[in-house]
Amino acid sequence: MKEKYIVDKSLKDIHIGHYIHLKVIENKIDINRICNFFDLREEDIIKFYESEDIATSDLLRWCKLLNYDFFRIYTGHLILYSPPCKNPNMPPSELPAFKKNIYTQEVIDYLLELITKQKKSIPEVLER
Known part of the structure; x- marks a missing residue:
């Protein structure tokens, strides 16, 4: 049974269950293997989807079962839609610091155009 999903190619709205189910279908992973991997019933796996x-x-x-980094979908969203974080009054953090505004608005618009016009897939854009 192959189901159709509408995937937001701009990464603006993420429905991770749909992405997971698409990858399961692409990889032709048997539901019994998934149930055994998670030690869950089929109904519980469907709830994930x-x-x-x-x-x-x-x-x-x-990610491990399907050999795909689903976290990159969220990273892509942060790169494209997260506002720059510049607050000089913030105390230093013990967490690693990341630059959020490494791309200009023009680069972001260009990348979104590549995705929406299907010239490049989301994984291709994120990889490059």
Whole structure:
């Protein structure tokens, strides 16, 4: 049974369950293998497919099972849609610091155009 999903090619709205189900279909992974991997029933796996949000520990397991980095979808969203973070009054953090505004608006618009006109796929854009 092959289901059709509408995938937001701009990465603006992420329904991670749909992306996971698409990858399961692409990889032709048997539902029994998935159930055994997660030690869950088929109904519980279907709930993953219907979920817009998934716990990071579960998402990490999906990444391993399907050999695909679903976290990059969120990273792509942050790169394209997160506002620059410049607040000089913020105390220093012990967490690693990342530059959010490494791309200009023109580059972001160009990348979105490549994706929406289907000249490049999301994984191709994120990889480059």
